[in-house]
Amino acid sequence: MNAKQKDRLATGVLYTIAVLIVLILASLLGYILVQGLPHVSWHFLTSPAKAFEAGGGIGIQLFNSFYLLLLAMLISVPISLGAGIYLAEYAKANRLTDIIRTAIEILSSLPSVVVGLFGFLVFVLQFHFGFSILSGALALTMFNLPLLTRNIEDSLRQVDFAQREAGLALGLSRWETVIHVVIPEALPGIITGMILGAGRVFGEAAALIYTAGQSAPALDFTDWNPLNIASPLNIFRPAETLAVHIWKINSEGIQPDAAAVSAGASAVLILAVLLFNVLARFLGQRLYKKMTAE
Amino acid sequence: MKTKVITSKDVHLFYGNFEALTGIDLDFNEHEITAMIGPSGCGKSTYLRILNRMNDLIPGVKITGDIRLEDQDIYAPDTDVVALRKRVGMVFQQPNPFPFSIYDNVVYGLRLAGVKDRTTLDAAVETSLKQAAIWDEVKDKLHDSALSLSGGQQQRVCIARVLAVQPEVILLDEPTSALDPISSTQIENMLLELRDQYTIIIVTHNMHQASRISDKTAFFLQGRLVEFDDTKKMFLTPKQKETEDYLSGRFG
Numbered sequence: 001m002n003a004k005q006k007d008r009l010a011t012g013v014l015y016t017i018a019v020l021i022v023l024i025l026a027s028l029l030g031y032i033l034v035q036g037l038p039h040v041s042w043h044f045l046t047s048p049a050k051a052f053e054a055g056g057g058i059g060i061q062l063f064n065s066f067y068l069l070l071l072a073m074l075i076s077v078p079i080s081l082g083a084g085i086y087l088a089e090y091a092k093a094n095r096l097t098d099i100i101r102t103a104i105e106i107l108s109s110l111p112s113v114v115v116g117l118f119g120f121l122v123f124v125l126q127f128h129f130g131f132s133i134l135s136g137a138l139a140l141t142m143f144n145l146p147l148l149t150r151n152i153e154d155s156l157r158q159v160d161f162a163q164r165e166a167g168l169a170l171g172l173s174r175w176e177t178v179i180h181v182v183i184p185e186a187l188p189g190i191i192t193g194m195i196l197g198a199g200r201v202f203g204e205a206a207a208l209i210y211t212a213g214q215s216a217p218a219l220d221f222t223d224w225n226p227l228n229i230a231s232p233l234n235i236f237r238p239a240e241t242l243a244v245h246i247w248k249i250n251s252e253g254i255q256p257d258a259a260a261v262s263a264g265a266s267a268v269l270i271l272a273v274l275l276f277n278v279l280a281r282f283l284g285q286r287l288y289k290k291m292t293a294e
Numbered sequence: 295m296k297t298k299v300i301t302s303k304d305v306h307l308f309y310g311n312f313e314a315l316t317g318i319d320l321d322f323n324e325h326e327i328t329a330m331i332g333p334s335g336c337g338k339s340t341y342l343r344i345l346n347r348m349n350d351l352i353p354g355v356k357i358t359g360d361i362r363l364e365d366q367d368i369y370a371p372d373t374d375v376v377a378l379r380k381r382v383g384m385v386f387q388q389p390n391p392f393p394f395s396i397y398d399n400v401v402y403g404l405r406l407a408g409v410k411d412r413t414t415l416d417a418a419v420e421t422s423l424k425q426a427a428i429w430d431e432v433k434d435k436l437h438d439s440a441l442s443l444s445g446g447q448q449q450r451v452c453i454a455r456v457l458a459v460q461p462e463v464i465l466l467d468e469p470t471s472a473l474d475p476i477s478s479t480q481i482e483n484m485l486l487e488l489r490d491q492y493t494i495i496i497v498t499h500n501m502h503q504a505s506r507i508s509d510k511t512a513f514f515l516q517g518r519l520v521e522f523d524d525t526k527k528m529f530l531t532p533k534q535k536e537t538e539d540y541l542s543g544r545f546g
Contacts, residue, residue, distance in 0.1 A: 163390055165348065165384075165386060167392075168379065169348060169456075170406075172376070172403075172406060184394075291394070
């Protein structure tokens with residue numbers, strides 16, 4: 001075989017692998033959507049789940065998923081921004097920085113079920129938060145923080161050093177340079193990373209089973225006082241999310257239409273996660289184009 | 295006798311143990327263009343960056359000597375570096391506009407200094423871009439991204455950005471070496487226009503550029519200041535053998 005033939009063979013193999021991956025993804029998505037979409041209706045999306053009879057929906061779980069996501073992002077974004085800025089802009093190359101970096105790597109490689117159990121021991125039991133949105137959001141923060149921090153650090157590092165010099169030479173302080181020059185320029189990457197992280201968090205189940213709980217008490221959507229137990233905004237109520245609901249139904253569901261509810265919920269979950277991915281790409285590119293005018 | 299804006303005596307700079315500048319005495323007159331020439335690695339850019347303390351960013355750098363902007367010791371512990379850099383602006387080799395509109399680039403320093411008044415900002419943009427000889431090319435697209443401009447235009451926007459904060463001294467670190475000849479000429483002509491209002495110090499690789507625009511020239515070699523004189527004198531009758539060899543292209 002000569003070099004040209006080898007090249008052709010390699011191209012063919014790589015091409016096949018790529019097609020295979022796309023096919024697997026497409027068939028998986030297709031299967032879930034074909035199975036699930038027929039069960040999705042406005043009623044299904046808005047009504048509460050039923051434990052023993054058919055006709056339950058996923059309204060509360062859907063709301064819980066978004067609310068939990070919002071809270072988790074509210075906690076993790078500021079912390080990871082701080083950590084990312086520190087690591088990219090201020091940290092000196094020394095032992096302390098090495099230790100921080102290693103800690104972040106270890107944290108990011110922890111299995112989510114372990115993070116969930118940690119959350120259970122610390123937030124649920126030790127801090128007496130109980131099975132609650134707050135415990136869930138904190139567990140998700142543990143899960144999300146390392147990835148988000150890494151993403152922000154990488155995005156900041158990709159900004160050309162010349163831009164920092166430009167800011168400093170213009171009489172900006174180091175902090176002003178970071179805030180007014182470096183972060184705006186890194187923003188497309190940061191936003192993309194945040195939305196992708198949101199998608200990951202949205203589909204997470206294992207970290208939530210023992211923290212946010214497996215029950216979704218009825219909510220009164222007319223009560224917006226966060227201190228009332230039936231209020232959707234209450235952060236101390238247990239909150240089963242969509243992903244946990246799917247796991248629950250499949251492991252111990254006794255509704256006659258459990259299979260249908262599971263399929264429908266899976267389709268909704270997949271669609272939401274897909275939406276996050278598309279949104280991340282779209283927003284990232286839009287921002288980038290707006291800034292570079294290309 | 296012209297006023298001296300920047301004076302420096304016995305400037306040494308060390309990168310770790312390596313002595314990159316070995317005792318430089320150099321003064322800069324008000325409203326003159328001083329060119330610094332020399333082969334790569336001779337220390338001319340390093341010296342330039344001393345004047346607005348851009349070397350502070352590099353770990354392991356040690357600087358000694360007496361360097362003053364008017365009466366103020368640039369390296370005194372109580373020197374406000376941010377305020378210093380407002381008085382001593384800098385233009386870099388690679389055009390480095392911010393990824394914002396042309397307008398926002400130019401008013402950046404002013405906005406951060408707290409200027410909010412629209413008319414003041416508008417006026418500053420027009421004046422600075424006119425001074426930087428780019429107003430006619432961009433006046434109809436001030437709100438387009440500065441990154442959509444050509445390299446030469448970007449560099450002039452960067453100069454306008456420095457001019458807008460009204461520094462006293464402008465440092466230029468090989469500002470035309472990444473540009474085409476036409477853009478380079480435009481920038482040279484602009485610098486000649488600016489000479490009446492600013493003190494300009496330019497590092498250049500291009501000896502012809504130095505001879506065309508500068509009043510004084512400093513020739514650096516291996517961390518030493520070999521010769522410093524009126525540009526005309528130096529190019530016609532260099533005092534040192536090394537200067538003569540360099541100017542006649544025998545090395546470098």
